[in-house]
Amino acid sequence: MTAIAEERDAYRASFERFAAAHAGSDPAWLRERRTAAMARFVEKGLPTARDEAWRHTPVAPLARPRFDPADPAARPPADALDRLLREGFRGSRLVFVNGRFSADLSSPGRAEAGIEVASLRELLRAQPDRVEPWLGRVCAGQVSVFADLNAAFAEDGAVVIVAPGQVVREPVLVAHLSAGNGNPSVSYPRSLVVARPGSECRVVETFTSPNGSSSLVNAVTEVVVEEGARVDHYKLQQEGEDQLHVAALAARLARDARLFDHSLALGAALSRNDIDVRFDGEGGECALHGLFVLDGRRVADTHSRIDHARPHCSSREHYRGIVDGQARGIFNGLVVVRPGAQKTDAFQMNQNLLLSRQALVHSTPQLQILADDVKCKHGSTTGQLDPAALFYLRSRGLSEPAARSLLTWAFASDIVRKMDVEPLRRIVERHLQAHLPGVSSLAEAVS
Amino acid sequence: MLEIKNLHAKAGESDILRGLDLTVSAGEVHAIMGPNGSGKSTLAHVLAGRPGYTVTAGEVIYKGKDLLGLAPEDRAREGVFLAFQYPVEIPGVSNVYFLKAATNAVRKHRGLPELDALDFLSLVKEKAKIVDLDEELVKRSVNEGFSGGEKKRNEIFQMAVLEPALAILDETDSGLDIDALRIVAEGVNRLRGPERAMIVVTHYQRLLNYIVPDFVHVLVDGRIVRSGGKEMALELEERGYAWLEKEPAAAAGR
Secondary structure, three states: HHHHHHHHHHHHHHHHHHHHHHHOOOOOOHHHHHHHHHOOOHOOOOOOOOOOHHHHOOOHHHHOOOEEEOOOOOOOOOOOOOOHHHHOOOOOOEEEOOOOOOOOOOOOHHHHOOOEEEEEHHHHOOOOOOOOEEEEEEEOOOOOOHHHHHHHHHHOOOEEEEEOEEOOOEEEEEEEEOOOOOOOOOOOOEEEEEEEEOOOEEEEEEEEEOOOOOOOEEEEEEEEEEEOOEEEEEEEEEEEOEEEEEEEEEEEEEOOEEEEEEEOOOOOEEEEEEEEEEEEOOOOOEEEEEEEEEOOEEEEEEEEEEEEOOOOEEEEEEEEEEEEOEEEEEEEEEEEEEEOOOEEEEEEEEEEOOOOOOOOOEEEEEEEEEEOOEEEEEEEEOOOOHHHHHHHHHOOOOOHHHHHHHHHHHHHHHHOOOOOOHHHHHHHHHHHHHHHHHHHHHHHHHH | OOEEEEEEEEEOOEEEEEEEEEEEEEOOOOEEEEOOOOOOOHHHHHHHOOOOEEEEEEEEEOOOEEEHHOOOHHHOOOOOOEOOOOOOOOOEEEEEHHHHHHHHHHHHOOOOOOOHHHHHHHHHHHHHHHHOOHHHHHHHHEOOOOOHHHHHHHHHHHHHHHOOOOEEEOOOOOOOOOOHHHHHHHHHHOOOOOOEEEEEEOOOOOHHHHHOOEEEEEEEOEEEEEEEOHHHHHHHHEEEEOOHHHOOOOOOOO
């Protein structure tokens, strides 16, 4: 317990210094929200293995007593951004290095009409109250203590606000690049996506870092989907092999709002995603699709909560995991149907493919239904490649590695094909191509 | 082309093949008939190299090579093709990609240049006609959502594309209505040739009205108990298998 108290004190001391430094620049409402978030953290403290929500996740690396703030002046590898751009992202982009906006690498100005794309830090400076209605109100203590820490310390991130009725076709790229020097450091990117009534947009968040930068990214993304609006949010986590990644996505859906979230966890030593979606109006629709591909000793954990607080909403959740080596995948999906949320239609599925004997998945789909006129289904399967399918492919002349690769890719592609952003699909294909020998073209291989 | 000598094999823990002898030459079509559980499908699977079967004695020489020593994919590349009794559905894997990968694996092994997408597509168009297979099916996932007849036609279509030297048809007639059977049999007949041998495994004589074999063998308890010409199939149709099950192994392997 002393260690935990120590960490708490370290964070508290760090916050006092932070608050003093920001006293002059932050608007009052933001100072209040930071202080409240810090109070929540102090009350709850860092999680331990005894916390139900962290039972299968090795939390120790995240509970180190000290992470230095990541150096915002650090330079990411020269090709870090190009590797994304050359896949064909053409819309406006915001680039963050260790959580801090990089004007040099960004080009927010290419946004189409009707959409504001800005750095949170710059926006707070120019229009201190612009994001007041939303920032810190969607992800407000219900998600995890790491989200509270983010709320206390976050200084920068992406802000995307789409004007009422505007339909923005080109996806906005929000690229988070980490560049560490090997010392444990932390960054707190915080993004906000607001789709005003009747608008539509697509936002792609990427988190990438080279191997050897052993830092912690503690990210929060808040999504506000107003009446009749639609947001497609994509997240690619392709961090280096020593990286720690903790992230929260919190979304609120108004009447007839739609949210489509796609999450790809391909890297990091340890990644944890908390997703919290709440229907605040009738007729909402959300889909959460995710894929984690793990090898070595990586751990990827997704905890999602979909709150059917209003009737006549539908949710679809489909996560797939491919786990090799001694890696571990964790999926915990909770669907809550509140009293009175009649005609809820919820479907949840988690399917996992284990490629080695030591690979492990903990899968816990959960339904908590407090209304009586609903349609809810969930399921979970974990298994190996189908030996009958393997033999079928080999009996036609495909080598065993090629047959295994093809079946593995087919398993992944069920999620990948749902992503309507081609550059992102290409990134996943490229990533998997490197891990799947014997398939000449992954793009062609799937139907 | 193929010489099976005293083949003994287990499926899992049970002894299924108990001393099977069979010689097949290029250009010949051999029918293997027999009651359920006699070892027909085991023979087909052992020849294709399916895991789960153990050969405990005997040998199989294919084109002068020890067939049993080859991995399934190497057998395929050497020209062995098994048309499955139950073709496997593989969601997500494109039929056409799979077949192109297979074709090029086989071509590479034979020292032929790989086919590019365009050449392969025209090959597919040509071969799909042989079994009247809808080209839309070719683009879909392997066997996924195919009817029983479509699956069997897809097997023969794959055979047409891969042009094997030795084709083993495992109960290709099972589950087919007469129209589908006719289409499949016609496809098979078009692939008969002086360089190609076929082993047609079937429980029913009906298929042999359409694919007329050069030789018929009856498999009982893992051994060939009787061999003869095509007319023997009719005799079996009339008399059933029971009378042979009582006879000791005789005149085996033609």
